[in-house]
Amino acid sequence: MLQPCCTKKNILLSLLEEINFGRIFDIAEVRSPYFKSLLERVLLRISEKMDIYEDGFGSIYEEPTISGEDAEVTENGDIKIDSARLKKYEDDDEAMGVIAHELAHYHLSHHLESEYSLVLEKEADDLAKEWGFEIDKMRRVCGPPTYRKIYLESESNLS
Numbered sequence: 507m508l509q510p511c512c513t514k515k516n517i518l519l520s521l522l523e524e525i526n527f528g529r530i531f532d533i534a535e536v537r538s539p540y541f542k543s544l545l546e547r548v549l550l551r552i553s554e555k556m557d558i559y560e561d562g563f564g565s566i567y568e569e570p571t572i573s574g575e576d577a578e579v580t581e582n583g584d585i586k587i588d589s590a591r592l593k594k595y596e597d598d599d600e601a602m603g604v605i606a607h608e609l610a611h612y613h614l615s616h617h618l619e620s621e622y623s624l625v626l627e628k629e630a631d632d633l634a635k636e637w638g639f640e641i642d643k644m645r646r647v648c649g650p651p652t653y654r655k656i657y658l659e660s661e662s663n664l665s
Contacts, residue, residue: 603644
């Protein structure tokens with residue numbers, strides 16, 4: 507039997523306190539306590555499935571996206587999350603799903619693909635689900651990916 511100090515909750519809380527963005531991301535521009543809290547919880551959940559320090563996730567920026575969407579991974583692998591837009595979600599699970607989805611894109615190296623497709627969106631959704639996020643719930647709120655969103659992202663990267 508686990509001692510009170512060694513319960514799963516206490517172990518997870520101690521891991522949360524130890525998450526070091528500088529070891530996970532090349533650059534981590536995290537400005538608000540709200541986004542920091544969401545990102546820590548996302549990384550904590552992912553860390554149950556993979557070594558977040560070994561694999562890493564490139565650079566992450568808390569700022570408006572190029573496409574005007576809630577989040578994106580740019581062609582050069584920068585992860586941009588608009589935390590102001592995440593606040594529109596009713597609960598943190600939905601917002602955390604958005605973040606996990608973008609981290610999945612990076613982990614799957616989708617930013618290196620020459621052609622972007624809905625198949626890549628499904629792959630990112632599937633990985634985020636494997637990590638334990640409620641992607642179906644997120645999709646009910648933000649809707650499915652569309653070719654229009656993909657086209658707009660491609661157009662904005664050309665300018």
